Amino acid sequence: MKIPIKDYIKNTREQFGTRSSKMGSYSFFLTVVVLAILVTVNIALSFLPDSYVQEDLTANQLYSISSQSKVMLSSLEEDITIYWVVASGEEDEYVEKLLHNYEDYSSRVTVEKKDPDLNPDFTNNYTDETIYNNSVIVECGDKYRYISYQDMYETSSMSYYSMYSSADEFAGESLITSAISYCTTEELPVIHILEGHGETELTESFQEALERDNLETETLSLLNSETVPEEVSCILVNAPSTDISETERDMLLDFMERGGRVLIISGTAEEEQLPNLKSVMENYGISVLEGVVVEENTDNYVYGNPVLLMPEMNSSDITDPLMEDNYQVVVPVSKALDVSEASEDVTVTSLLESSEESFLKDEGYDIETYEQEEGDVQGPLTLAALVTKDLEDDQQMQLVWIASSMMLEEAYNAYSSDANEDFILNVLEMMCEKDDSISVRSKSLTNEYLTISTADSSMIKVATMGMIPGIYLITGIVVAVRRRKR
Numbered sequence: 001m002k003i004p005i006k007d008y009i010k011n012t013r014e015q016f017g018t019r020s021s022k023m024g025s026y027s028f029f030l031t032v033v034v035l036a037i038l039v040t041v042n043i044a045l046s047f048l049p050d051s052y053v054q055e056d057l058t059a060n061q062l063y064s065i066s067s068q069s070k071v072m073l074s075s076l077e078e079d080i081t082i083y084w085v086v087a088s089g090e091e092d093e094y095v096e097k098l099l100h101n102y103e104d105y106s107s108r109v110t111v112e113k114k115d116p117d118l119n120p121d122f123t124n125n126y127t128d129e130t131i132y133n134n135s136v137i138v139e140c141g142d143k144y145r146y147i148s149y150q151d152m153y154e155t156s157s158m159s160y161y162s163m164y165s166s167a168d169e170f171a172g173e174s175l176i177t178s179a180i181s182y183c184t185t186e187e188l189p190v191i192h193i194l195e196g197h198g199e200t201e202l203t204e205s206f207q208e209a210l211e212r213d214n215l216e217t218e219t220l221s222l223l224n225s226e227t228v229p230e231e232v233s234c235i236l237v238n239a240p241s242t243d244i245s246e247t248e249r250d251m252l253l254d255f256m257e258r259g260g261r262v263l264i265i266s267g268t269a270e271e272e273q274l275p276n277l278k279s280v281m282e283n284y285g286i287s288v289l290e291g292v293v294v295e296e297n298t299d300n301y302v303y304g305n306p307v308l309l310m311p312e313m314n315s316s317d318i319t320d321p322l323m324e325d326n327y328q329v330v331v332p333v334s335k336a337l338d339v340s341e342a343s344e345d346v347t348v349t350s351l352l353e354s355s356e357e358s359f360l361k362d363e364g365y366d367i368e369t370y371e372q373e374e375g376d377v378q379g380p381l382t383l384a385a386l387v388t389k390d391l392e393d394d395q396q397m398q399l400v401w402i403a404s405s406m407m408l409e410e411a412y413n414a415y416s417s418d419a420n421e422d423f424i425l426n427v428l429e430m431m432c433e434k435d436d437s438i439s440v441r442s443k444s445l446t447n448e449y450l451t452i453s454t455a456d457s458s459m460i461k462v463a464t465m466g467m468i469p470g471i472y473l474i475t476g477i478v479v480a481v482r483r484r485k486r
Contacts, residue, residue: 065101069177073106080180082111083137085123092134095152098172099136109180136176140183147175178212185214189432192220192232198241206408209421215428222248228255234431237264239405243274252280259395261431263424267405268292268335268364281401284346284387287338288401291362293381294370297355302415306370308332311352311383318386318400318426319351327419332412334404336360336381345389351400352384386427400427 065073084099086092103111114122116131123131123146132149154169182188191210193202202210202217210217220235222228222244228235228251235255244252256262266277268291278288295301295309302308309331313319322329331352342348358379361367383404389397402424406412413420428434 076108080109081139085114085135086133090133095134138179143183145179182214188216190216194237195219196221196223200239234261243276249276256397261398263400265402285341285343289336291360293334296357300355329419330416331404332406334383347388349386350382354379354381
């Protein structure tokens, strides 16, 4: 049966005239308005820099630039051009986002894309190296630095069966920020590394860290010299195996009395105890105590080994950056410094200290027990100290002794998540008066060591293996008993 048109129209009006129909129409209209607003906002946001509209939720802030880079970019007084050498369609996600962040943050920075297929000769004026896609050239005036894409990814693991290597860290920001600092610095500080006494060679990792921090190095021999050359301002003595001569000792003391700065890294000796080197510190009333510091406080050593010390850090320009970021250094097999009788004309800062429960065993590497015995020197013990002396003409002598020869070894530096390297870099930066120092860490793509004390490690084991399963077991028993009573 057909419904007349008049009745159909009437029924339709009655349906749309109901309260529910009016509410439905209102909801539909409101939905359209909201969608229109969202589309408009999204279109508007697409014109804003990524740093304002995209939040970096990655654990290591892979898509962001650090506060150190921002401070350096904020102080730029010259224009920086970053050439991104990459073929169309081959852009690396991390590199692309990183370069956009530099450009967005500072109006002084300009990023230019250079396709090597369209500009095959462009890089010839900058480097003779093989050019890989996503490599970068940072330029400011007449200075520039080439950054290979291969150097942006640090690899530490490889399968020898498949010849497959995995990248563990992304060093793009560290390298680019360092390059910008290099290009805008007129003269780089030079660290002179003493040689001729079986000194330990700097690790490749630390040499790269020095380069990233724009600190140059040169070797220095005093064996055939009468005095430390005038151009030398900072000397590093890295874990010598034989002693310096009395003449060299006198040269170092004279150098410091003229405002020189010296960093000595020398720990427990297996054979010779280096009396002339020790007398450099003893000249200022500080005794270098031979032996091995043993820690009994489980909060102050790591991996269950009482000679792998995780000392307390005292406030100073050297330690404050590490303390602010909650990093801990690891000091392996250390002797001690007695700063209690320091000369009145010097200021001594104990940088690293063991706990009151520690002690020094003078047998050194020949110790047979980690138990405290009669005659052991009681802690707290100084493991690293800064000695300063104000001189005429606003000069200042600076001497730092770190009582462990192995702090820079790759394994112990890894245990500290690179805090050991940062600690020594901070010393050298202070000595070079490098106020604009930039030390940006590489960002882990996998994981970092979590440096915790033996006590904390034990608590975690108890919680994960005992307390948590125990709570679940007790809860299960309570629930089962209640159900039976029902």
